Amino acid sequence: MLIFTWAALGALPSQAQERGDGGRQISPIPADKTTQGSVTVDGTQIDYNAVAGTIPLFSGERDTTAHMFYTAYVKREVEDDSQRPVTFLYNGGPGSATMWLHMGSLGPIRVASEDTSNVGGAPYQLVENSNSLLDVTDLVFVDAPGTGFSRLSRHGEPDQFFGVDEDAGAFADFIARFLTKHGRWNSPKYLFGESYGTTRSAVLANMLTTEKNVSLNGIIMLSQILDYTNSVDYPQRNPGNDRPYQLALPTYAATAWYHDELPSKPDALEPFLQEVEDFAMGPYARALSKGNALSEQRFEEIAQRLHEYTGLSVSFLKKADLRIGGGEFGKRLQADEDVTTGRLDTRYAGPTMDPLSQRSSYDPYTSGISAAYVSLLNQYMRETLDYGHSMTYRPAYRQDWNFDRGGFGVGMSVMPDLAETMKQNPEMDVLLTGGYYDLATPYYEGVYEMQHLPIGDRLQENISYEFFQTGHMPYVRPETMPPLHDTLAEFIERTDTVE
Numbered sequence: 208m209l210i211f212t213w214a215a216l217g218a219l220p221s222q223a224q225e226r227g228d229g230g231r232q233i234s235p236i237p238a239d240k241t242t243q244g245s246v247t248v249d250g251t252q253i254d255y256n257a258v259a260g261t262i263p264l265f266s267g268e269r270d271t272t273a274h275m276f277y278t279a280y281v282k283r284e285v286e287d288d289s290q291r292p293v294t295f296l297y298n299g300g301p302g303s304a305t306m307w308l309h310m311g312s313l314g315p316i317r318v319a320s321e322d323t324s325n326v327g328g329a330p331y332q333l334v335e336n337s338n339s340l341l342d343v344t345d346l347v348f349v350d351a352p353g354t355g356f357s358r359l360s361r362h363g364e365p366d367q368f369f370g371v372d373e374d375a376g377a378f379a380d381f382i383a384r385f386l387t388k389h390g391r392w393n394s395p396k397y398l399f400g401e402s403y404g405t406t407r408s409a410v411l412a413n414m415l416t417t418e419k420n421v422s423l424n425g426i427i428m429l430s431q432i433l434d435y436t437n438s439v440d441y442p443q444r445n446p447g448n449d450r451p452y453q454l455a456l457p458t459y460a461a462t463a464w465y466h467d468e469l470p471s472k473p474d475a476l477e478p479f480l481q482e483v484e485d486f487a488m489g490p491y492a493r494a495l496s497k498g499n500a501l502s503e504q505r506f507e508e509i510a511q512r513l514h515e516y517t518g519l520s521v522s523f524l525k526k527a528d529l530r531i532g533g534g535e536f537g538k539r540l541q542a543d544e545d546v547t548t549g550r551l552d553t554r555y556a557g558p559t560m561d562p563l564s565q566r567s568s569y570d571p572y573t574s575g576i577s578a579a580y581v582s583l584l585n586q587y588m589r590e591t592l593d594y595g596h597s598m599t600y601r602p603a604y605r606q607d608w609n610f611d612r613g614g615f616g617v618g619m620s621v622m623p624d625l626a627e628t629m630k631q632n633p634e635m636d637v638l639l640t641g642g643y644y645d646l647a648t649p650y651y652e653g654v655y656e657m658q659h660l661p662i663g664d665r666l667q668e669n670i671s672y673e674f675f676q677t678g679h680m681p682y683v684r685p686e687t688m689p690p691l692h693d694t695l696a697e698f699i700e701r702t703d704t705v706e
Contacts, residue, residue, distance in 0.1 A: 236261055236274050236358070237261075237594060237595065237596075237597070237598070238260070239258060239259065239260025239261070240258070240259050240260065240592060240593045240594045241256055241257065241258050241259075242256070242257045242259075242591065242592055242593060243255070243256055243257070243283070244257055244315055244591075245315075246315035246316075246335055246336060246337070246339050246341060247335070247337060248337060248338065248339050248341065248342040249337075249342065251342065253282055253315075253339070253341050253342060254282070254283040254284065255280050255281055255282050255283055255315065255341060256279075256280075256281045256283055257278060257279070257280055257281075257315075257591075257592055258277075258278070258279040258281065259276075259277075259278050259588070259592040259593075259594035259595075260276070260277065260594075261274035261275060261276050261277070261356070261357070262274070262275050262277065262381055262384045262385055262388065263360075263384075264352075264363075264377055264380050264381065264384075265380075266362055266363075266367075270362035271360045271361075271362060271363075272359065272360055272362050272363035272364075272367055272368075273352045273357065273358065273359045273360055273363045273367075273368065273377065274357065274358055274360065275349060275350065275351075275352060275357045275377065275378075275381045276349075276350045276355050276356035276357045276358075277347055277348060277349045277350070277381075277385070278309060278314075278347070278348045278592065279345065279346070279347045279348075279385075279389070280314055280315060280341055280345060280346045280347075281345045281389075282341055282345060288345070288390075288391075288394075289390055289391065289392075289393045289394060290393055290394060290395070291344070291345055291394055291395075292343065292344035292345065292394060292395040292396070292397060292424070292699055292703045293344060293345045293346075293347060293391050293394045293395070293396055293397070294340070294344045294345070294346055294347065294396075294397040294398075294399050294427075294699070295347045295349055295378075295382055295385075295396075295397070295398055295399065296308045296309075296312075296313070296346060296347065296348050296349070296399040296400075296401075297348070297349045297350075297351065297378070297399075297400055297401070297404045297407065298401050298402065298403075298404055299400065299401055299402035299403025299404035299405070299406065299407065300351075300354075300402070300403050300603060301351070301369075301374065301403045301406075301407075301608050302351070302353070302354065302369075302603050302604050302605065302606060302608065303351075303354060303402075303403070303602070303603050304350045304351070304354035304355035304357075304600070304601060304602050304603065304604075305348045305349055305350050305351075305354075305355065306355065306580055306581070306584050306600075306602050307401070307580060307680055308348060308399070308401060308682075309348040309584070310333075310580050310583060310584050310587070311580065311680065311682045311683055312680075312682035313336070313338070313339055313340040313341075313346060313399075313682070313692070313695070314336060314339060314341075314346055314348065315335065315336055315339050315341060316333050316334065316335060316336055316587065317333070317334060317336040317682070317688075318331065318332075318333060318334075318576075318579050318580055318583050319331070319332040319333070319334045319685075320576060320579065320683055320684065320685075321684075321685065323552070323554045323555045323556075323575075323684075324575070325557070325571070325574065325575040326575060326576055326578060326579045328578070329578070329579075329582055331578075331579040331582055331583050333583045333586075333587060336688075337688075338688040338689055338691070338692035339692075340692060340695055340696060340699075342696065343695075343696045343699045343700055343703075344397065344699050344703075345394075347385065349378065349381060351368075351374060351377070351378075352368040352369075352374075352377055353365075353368065353369070353601070353604040353606065354601050354602075354603060354604045355600055355601060355602075356588075356594070356595050356598055356600060356601075365606055365607075366609070369606045369607065369608055369609060370608060370609030370610070370611075371406070371410060371608075371609065371610060371612055371619065371621070372410060372612065373609065374407060375407055375410035375411040375414055376414060378407065378411050379411055379414040379415050379418065379419055382396075382411075382415065382419070382421065383415075383419050383421065386421070395424040395699075395702070395703035395704060396421065396422075396423050396424055397423065397424060397425045397426070397427060397699065398411060398412060398423060398425075398426045398427065399426075399427040399429065400426075400427070400428065400429065401429040401430055401679075401680070402429070402430050402432070402647065402648060402679065403432070404429075405428045405429065405430070405431040405432060405433065405648075405653075406432060406433060406621050408426050408428065408625075409433055409621040409622070409624040409625040409628070410621050410624045412426055412624070412625065412628040412635075413624040413625070413627055413628045413631075416628050416631045416632055417627075417631065422632045422634075422635070423628075423632065423635050424635065424636070424699075424702045424703055424704060425635060425636045425637065425638065425698060425699065425702045426625075426635065426636075426637045426638070427637075427638045427640065427695065427698065428637065428638065428639045428640070428653065429640055429641060429681070430641045430642070430645055430647070430648045430653075430679045430680070431639055431641065431648055431652070431653035431656065431657075432648045432652065432653070432656075433620060433621050433622045433625065433653075433656045434620035434621075434622055434656055435610070435618055435619055435620065436448055436450070436451075436618045436620070437450055437451055437454055437652045437655070437656065438451060439451040439452070439454070439455035439532060439533040439646070439649060439652075440532070440533050440534065440647075441532065441534075442530070442532050443530070443532060445618070449492070449495035449496065449530065450655075451532075451652075452491075452495065452529075452530045452531065452532075453487040453488060453491055453492050453495070454487070454649055454651050454652040454655055455531075455533060455536075455646070455649045455651075455652070456483055456486070456487040456491065456513075456516065456517070456651075457480050457483045457484050457487060457643075457649065457650070457651045458553070458643065458644070458645065458646055458649040458650065458651070459516065459517045459531070459536055460479065460480060460483040460516045460517060461476060461480060461553075461643040461644055461676075462536075462540065462548060462553040462554075462644060462646070463516070463517050463518035463519075463540060464476055464479060465553070465554055465644060466518075466540065466541060466548070466554075466556075468517075468518030468540055468541070469515070469516075469518050470514065470515055470518065471515065476643065476676065480643065483516050484651060486512065486516065487651070490509065490512070491509060491512075491513075491529075494506075494509045494529065495529065495530070506525070506529070507525075509529055510524045510525050510529060513529060513531075517531070517536070517540075518540060519531065519536070519539055519540065523539060532566065533550065533646045533647075534550075534565075534566030534567050535565060535566050536548070536646070537549070537550055537553070537566070537567035537646065538559070538564065538565065538566050538567040541556060542559070542562075545558065545559050545562060546558065546559060547559045547560070547567045547568075547569070547571060548567070548571075548646075549570055549571045549572035549575075549644075549646070549678070550567065550570040550572060550573075550646045550647055551570055551572045551573060551645065551646070551647050551678055551679035551680065552572040552642070552644055552645065552677065552678025552679055552680070552683070553644040553645075553646050553678060554644050554677075554678060555570075555571045555572040555575055555678075556571055557569075557571030557574060557575070572678065572679075576683060577602075580602075581600075581602055584600060584602075585600055588600060622656060622659070622660055622661070623661065625637075625660060626660045626661045626662050629660070629662055629666045629669065630662065630666065633665070633666060633669075635669065636669045636670075636671070636698070636701075636702045637657070637669060637670045637671070638670075638671050638672075638673065638694070638695070638698045639653050639654070639657055639670065639671070639672050639673075640672070640673045640674065640675070640681070640691070640694065640695075641653060641674055641675075641679070641681070642674065642675050642676070642677035642678045642679060642680075642681050643674055643675070643676055643677070644676070644677060644678040645677075645678045645679040647679050648679065650674050654672065657670050657672075671698070673694045675687050675690065675691065
């Protein structure tokens with residue numbers, strides 16, 4: 208499953224000197240560049256160095272297999288930066304560059320986007336980020352091999368990087384080498400993964416702990432998916448597993464509430480979602496578990512309740528056998544207006560491509576914001592960071608991804624990896640955050656996964672939760688930035704252990 212669809216992120220065509228299999232770099236790797244800047248957070252000016260560069264990965268002692276690109280923002284004039292927290296941030300995909308987090312979230316700059324409308328054509332605006340997390344931690348935005356400015360080398364092969372464990376291994380090597388290069392081994396350390404990046408974080412944290420002797424202070428999970436059998440994208444491919452329908456139902460309800468599609472709209476969202484969560488894991492779960500043995504009367508009752516919570520017609524819900532996939536919901540919710548509802552952020556909507564299709568064929572959200580992010584990143588990299596003038600920045604890179612871990616394939620789960628890390632490092636904390644309007648990784652899916660980790664009650668206390676009335680990428684809308692910043696800053700300040 209691709210959290211970011213290729214159609215939405217479409218990789219830019221490579222320049223001639225960069226063409227090659229598996230995202231290889233043919234031309235010389237540019238030297239690292241350090242520039243300086245400042246940002247004001249909560250009334251305080253923070254001066255920083257911005258380092259744009261690469262770190263090589265090796266096979267054995269000599270053969271370079273890849274160069275991983277990163278942009279590090281490091282606060283200047285710190286008495287002892289070896290003990291200042293450092294956070295590694297990355298998007299997911301798999302196959303997405305860390306363009307979204309870098310340009311929209313917690314760095315010193317961000318793409319300006321004010322509402323849920325399509326941003327249209329250029330020019331776009333890049334603004335100072337008054338909610339940057341540089342007040343509490345240095346920030347390292349990392350591009351996965353083959354994406355952004357990260358490239359495979361002559362001795363690198365795609366199957367060394369394009370898989371669950373292979374990808375996490377590359378990031379583990381990168382982090383260890385970054386800590387050495389920048390003298391940060393004694394810094395409090397954090398992982399910040401979004402979407403498939405949360406999948407990566409679970410495996411990466413385990414590798415860092417067990418193979419690199421790196422104990423993390425915390426992991427921030429944004430828009431989480433750890434068990435792919437919970438995905439609501441194509442649940443009909445796995446009949447008999449009804450959990451995706453249950454875990455997505457609160458997001459359906461939040462979306463219908465936002466778009467005024469409910470037959471009777473409650474005044475407040477969050478109490479309503481609590482009611483839907485209880486229904487999803489209680490009466491709805493019991494009804495679905497009956498399968499074809501569900502009585503006709505109960506079938507009718509559940510269809511009526513689903514109508515009240517989703518706004519979809521009773522007749523459609525009955526035809527769907529009470530089971531609605533994410534694509535079907537996005538296509539049907541506003542079908543009477545010939546409008547398709549967004550996936551990554553269901554507050555967004557756009558014209559329906561094919562009124563006769565069963566499911567939505569594109570995401571109005573990614574279509575609405577991608578051009579601004581791609582345009583401003585390319586400008587910012589070259590004009591401000593002075594890097595990549597002769598290269599193409601790849602927002603996404605298409606490849607076959609190896610999801611097969613011990614024969615589990617696309618049904619794989621990395622929940623055991625996170626559980627093992629928490630047992631190996633029982634002082635590590637985890638923060639799960641996300642948006643109520645995220646249909647790619649529904650918020651309640653993340654809650655369910657955390658509550659079902661094979662860990663004891665003591666370690667469950669290390670997990671905290673915070674959700675916002677936003678979508679997959681809460682930072683896109685400016686009104687969410689202050690509470691998001693405060694939540695993350697409190698988490699880091701509470702767990703960095705520096706006296």
